[in-house]
Amino acid sequence: MATESKPTPEDAYLYHEEVELSDDSGEDGKYGNVSDGDSSSDNEDLAAVLKNIKSGSTVKAESASKESAEGGGGSAREAQMKKKHIVIDDFIRNFLSKLGMTSTLNSFETEWYQMKQHGKFQQDDIQNVPDIYVKNAELDEQVKNLRLQLETVKGIANKSKATWAKFRKQRDYYRMHYRRVVQEKDRLILDIKRLKKDIAAFQPALLTLEKKYEKALNNSALIRIQKERAEARIAVLDQQVKSMVGNSMEASAKKLKKEFKGKTSRRNKMDSTIPDDDRPNPYLNTTFEPTNIQSFKLNKTFKGHSEPISGLAIHPKKPVIATASDDKSWKLWSIPKGELIMSGSGHKSWISGIDFNPRGHHLATTSGDGTVKVWDFLKAKCAMTFAEHTQAVWDCAFHDTGDFLASCSMDQTVKVWDMNSQRCRHTFRGHVDSINSVVFQPYSNNFCTGSADKSVSIWDMRSGLCIQTFVGHTNAVGTVSFNLKGDCITSTDMDGNIKVWDVRMVGERLSIELGVPVNDAKFDRSSRSIMAACDDGTIKVADSGDGKILGVLSGHESSVQALQMDSSGAYLISSASDNTFRIWA
Numbered sequence: 308m309a310t311e312s313k314p315t316p317e318d319a320y321l322y323h324e325e326v327e328l329s330d331d332s333g334e335d336g337k338y339g340n341v342s343d344g345d346s347s348s349d350n351e352d353l354a355a356v357l358k359n360i361k362s363g364s365t366v367k368a369e370s371a372s373k374e375s376a377e378g379g380g381g382s383a384r385e386a387q388m389k390k391k392h393i394v395i396d397d398f399i400r401n402f403l404s405k406l407g408m409t410s411t412l413n414s415f416e417t418e419w420y421q422m423k424q425h426g427k428f429q430q431d432d433i434q435n436v437p438d439i440y441v442k443n444a445e446l447d448e449q450v451k452n453l454r455l456q457l458e459t460v461k462g463i464a465n466k467s468k469a470t471w472a473k474f475r476k477q478r479d480y481y482r483m484h485y486r487r488v489v490q491e492k493d494r495l496i497l498d499i500k501r502l503k504k505d506i507a508a509f510q511p512a513l514l515t516l517e518k519k520y521e522k523a524l525n526n527s528a529l530i531r532i533q534k535e536r537a538e539a540r541i542a543v544l545d546q547q548v549k550s551m552v553g554n555s556m557e558a559s560a561k562k563l564k565k566e567f568k569g570k571t572s573r574r575n576k577m578d579s580t581i582p583d584d585d586r587p588n589p590y591l592n593t594t595f596e597p598t599n600i601q602s603f604k605l606n607k608t609f610k611g612h613s614e615p616i617s618g619l620a621i622h623p624k625k626p627v628i629a630t631a632s633d634d635k636s637w638k639l640w641s642i643p644k645g646e647l648i649m650s651g652s653g654h655k656s657w658i659s660g661i662d663f664n665p666r667g668h669h670l671a672t673t674s675g676d677g678t679v680k681v682w683d684f685l686k687a688k689c690a691m692t693f694a695e696h697t698q699a700v701w702d703c704a705f706h707d708t709g710d711f712l713a714s715c716s717m718d719q720t721v722k723v724w725d726m727n728s729q730r731c732r733h734t735f736r737g738h739v740d741s742i743n744s745v746v747f748q749p750y751s752n753n754f755c756t757g758s759a760d761k762s763v764s765i766w767d768m769r770s771g772l773c774i775q776t777f778v779g780h781t782n783a784v785g786t787v788s789f790n791l792k793g794d795c796i797t798s799t800d801m802d803g804n805i806k807v808w809d810v811r812m813v814g815e816r817l818s819i820e821l822g823v824p825v826n827d828a829k830f831d832r833s834s835r836s837i838m839a840a841c842d843d844g845t846i847k848v849a850d851s852g853d854g855k856i857l858g859v860l861s862g863h864e865s866s867v868q869a870l871q872m873d874s875s876g877a878y879l880i881s882s883a884s885d886n887t888f889r890i891w892a
Contacts, residue, residue, distance in 0.1 A: 395433055398440065524772070531770075541651035577728035579710035581752060581769055588750040595833040598876040601848045601858020603891040606878065609645040609863070611638060615880035618661040619869040620670070628871065628880055629670055630888055631661040637672055637682075643878065643890055653683055653689050660702035664726075673700035679714045679724065691729050695722060702786075704746045704754065705755040711768070713754050715742035722757055723768055735766050737773045744786040746881040748810075749793040757784035763798045763808060777808045779815050790830040794849075797837060799825040803840055807851060819854040821847055829870050839878065846881055846891075862889055 395581040396419055403412040423426060492835040612632035620629040626642045637658055639648040656675035669690065670682045679700055683690040698717035705712050711732070712724045721735040721742060730874055740759035747754045752768040763784055782800040789796055795816070801824045807817040824842035831838065836857065839847045846860040846867055865884035872879050877892040 311698065321782075335855065341400070366636070377703055387536060420446075434689075447723065483825055489765065500602055508661060528770070543757070577725075577731065578730075579708075579725050579727045581711075582708055584752055584769070586750050588793055590749065592792075593791075595876070597833045597835045598831040598872075600831060600836055600838060600879060600891075601860075603860060603879055605862045606890045606892045607645055608887055608889045610887050611640065611882075612636065612886050614657075615868060615884035615886060617657065617659055617868050619871040619882050620661045620663050620870050620881070621873055622663050622667060623665050624667045626873075628888075629661050629663065630882060631658040632886075633657040635674075637661060637670070639670075640888075642873075642880070643892075645890070649684070649687070651689070653680060654678065654719065656699070659700065660714075662703050662705050662712075664705050664709045669709075669726075671703045671712055671714075672706065673703045673714055675699040679703060679712070681712070681726070689728075691724075693724050693731070694718070695731055698741075699814050701742065703743045706747050706752075706768075707750055713745050713747065713768075715745040715756055717741040719758075721745055721754075732820050733768070733771050735771060735773075738762065740783070743784060746788055746790055751793060755787050755789065755796055757787040757798050759783035761800070763787055763796065763806075765810070775810070775813055777806075777813075779806055779818070780804065785825070786827045788829055790834040791832055792834065795830070795834060797828045797830060799828045799839070803841075805849070807835060807837070817851065817854050819849050821849075821856075824866075826867060829872060831872060832874065832876050838872070840870045840881060840883075842866040844883065844885075846870065846879075848853055860891055862891075863887070 315446040326711040329546075341637050398410065399415060403409075403415065423433075454560050532836035565598075611630050614633035616630050616632045620631075621642075622628070627648065628640050628642050629637060630640065631637045635651055635654050635657060636652040638650040640646065641648055654672065654674035656677055658672050658674050660673040661670065664681075668684055670684070672682070674680070674681050677694060677696045677698055677700060679693040679696070680689050681691040681693075682688070693714070695719055696714065696716040700714050700716045703712060710726050712726060713721055714724065714788075715721045719736065719738050719740060722887060723732045723735070724730070725732045737758065738758040738760050742758045743752055744757040748765070753765050753774070755763065755765050756767065757763050761778070761782065761784060763777040763780075764773050765773050766772070777796075779802070780798065780800045780802075782802040785799045785801060787796055787798045794810050796810060798806050798808065803821045803823050803825055805819040805821065805825055805828050806815055807819075808814070809816045819837070819839075821839060821841060825839050826842060829838050829839040830836070830851065835851055836849055837849045837851050839849065844861070844863040844865055844867060848857045848860070849855065850857055860879075860881075863881065863883040863885055867881050867883045869882045870879065871881075878890055880888060880890055882888040
C-alpha cells in the first residue's frame with residue numbers, strides 16, 4: 308500500500324489518496340508443493356486469502372481511480388479528502404489490540420481464518436464497517452483527549468484561583484497599610500500644627516530665659532572677678548597676720564580665711580581641678596621634617612567590622628588602634644599586625660566617635676542612641692555612661708590631662724564631663740544647628756567645634772564662653788582638628804572644601820577645593836601637609852601652604868570616613884564604608 312499525492316493549482320486544496328497496488332506483472336508464478344501432513348489444505352487456505360486480498364485491492368484501486376477522475380474533472384477548489392473504509396475484521400483486531408486483549412485476539416485470528424476458509428461467511432457478514440462506528444471511535448478518542456485537556460485546564464484554573472486569592476490578600480493588606488499610613492500622616496500633621504502653636508506660645512518665654520541666661524553669665528563673670536579680688540585681699544591679710552604678734556590672732560585669721568574660702572568655693576569635692584591656662588606646649592618650638600605621605604603605599608587591609616567603620620583613635624602610649632563602627636561595636640587592634648585585642652558592645656545604635664584617654668586606661672565612645680560611654684580596659688567593662696544629651700551624639704574628645712571629656716551632639720550643645728566626679732561640669736550653647744565635631748586645643752583649656760550652621764567656634768572651658776568664631780563654609784562643617792602646635796585648625800564640609808584657620812590671627816589662612824565631599828582631614832606632625840578622607844574612596848594629600856595637591860592614595864572600595872597618623876609619622880591608618888581599615892606606609 309502506498310500514498311500518492313496529486314499536485315493541484317495554487318488556489319486549489321491539497322488532498323491525499325490511498326491506493327492499493329496489486330501484482331499486475333502478468334507472470335504466473337509457479338511454486339512447488341511441499342508435502343507435510345495437511346499442507347494441501349493450508350495452501351488452499353492461503354490461496355483463498357491472497358485471492359480475496361487481490362480482488363479487494365483491485366476493486367479499491369478502480370474505485371479510487373474513478374473518484375480521482377471525477378475529482379480531476381471538477382474544479383480544483385472543490386477537491387475533497389476521500390476516506391478508506393475499514394473492513395470488519397480489521398476493526399475487531401484494532402479494537403482488541405487497543406484494549407491489550409492478546410489472547411482473545413489470537414483466538415479470533417484462528418477462528419476467523421478457519422470459518423473464512425470453509426466458506427461459512429456470507430458476503431454481507433464481512434462487509435466494511437459503517438462510517439458511524441469509525442466516527443464513534445474517533446469521537447471517543449477526541450473525548451479522551453478533551454478530558455485530559457480538561458484536567459490540565461482544571462489544574463491551571465486551581466493555580467490561578469490560588470494566585471488570585473493571594474493577590475487579593477496582598478491587595479487588602481496594602482490597602483489597610485495605606486489607610487494606616489494616611490491616618491498616621493493626618494495625626495502627625497495635627498501634632499505639627501499643635502507644636503507650632505506651642506512654640507509660638509513659648510517664644511516669649513524663651514526670649515525671657517535667654518535674657519536671664521545672659522544676665523546670669525554676666526553675674527558669673529562678676530562673681531569670678533569678686534572672687535579673685537577676695538583671694539588677693541586674703542593674701543594681703545595673710546601677710547598682715549604673719550606680721551602680727553600673738554598666736555591667737557593668727558589662728559583667728561586662719562579660721563576666717565577657711566570660712567571665706569568655703570563660702571566662695573562652689574565646686575563638688577570630687578570635681579577635678581581645671582589646670583592653669585599658662586601651661587607650655589612642648590611642640591610649640593619643635594620642628595619636624597615633612598612626612599612624604601604622597602609616596603605611601605597600601606601595606607595591609609583588615610576587614611574589621613560587618614558595617615562601615617566611622618571612627619579611629621590611636622593609643623597614646625602603645626601601638627594599638629581603636630575602631631568604631633555602625634554595627635554598634637568598637638574594637639582594639641594591634642598595629643601593624645592587625646590582631647584583635649578586645650571588642651566591646653553596649654550601645655543601642657551606631658557608634659559615631661571614639662577617643663583614648665591620654666593616660667591610656669580608658670576609651671570613650673559616642674553613639675546615635677544619645678549616650679557617651681567610657682570603657683575601662685583593666686576591668687573590661689563600661690565604667691561610665693552619660694545620657695544627658697537629648698539627641699544623637701556625634702563626637703568626643705579627651706582633655707590632655709585626662710580629667711575631662713567633651714562631647715558634641717545633634718541637640719546643638721557641647722557637654723564637658725568630669726571623669727572623677729562623673730558628672731557634667733558645664734553645657735556650652737551657641738550653635739544654632741547640630742554640632743558634628745569637637746577637639747581640644749593641645750595643652751590648653753580651649754576646645755574647637757564644627758557645626759552644621761557652617762561655623763567653627765573656639766570655647767573656653769573655664770569661663771564657658773565662646774571666644775572665637777570662624778565663618779566661611781558654604782555647607783555644614785563635618786570635622787575640625789588642630790595641628791600639634793595648636794595654632795592652626797582644619798575644617799571640612801560636604802561641598803569638598805578644606806579650610807585652614809589661623810587661631811592667633813583669627814582668620815582664614817587657606818581654602819582648598821577638592822571637588823568631592825570630604826569626611827575628615829588631619830595635619831601631619833610637621834603641619835606642612837594635610838590628609839583628606841574623600842567620598843570617592845581616595846585619600847588626597849595637599850600642601851598646607853599653597854593648597855596644591857601632592858598625591859592621591861587609592862585602595863578603598865567606598866567612601867573614606869576617618870584618618871589617623873601615628874606620632875612618629877611612620878604610617879597612616881584609614882577607615883571606610885567598605886567595612887575595612889587600611890595601613891599605609
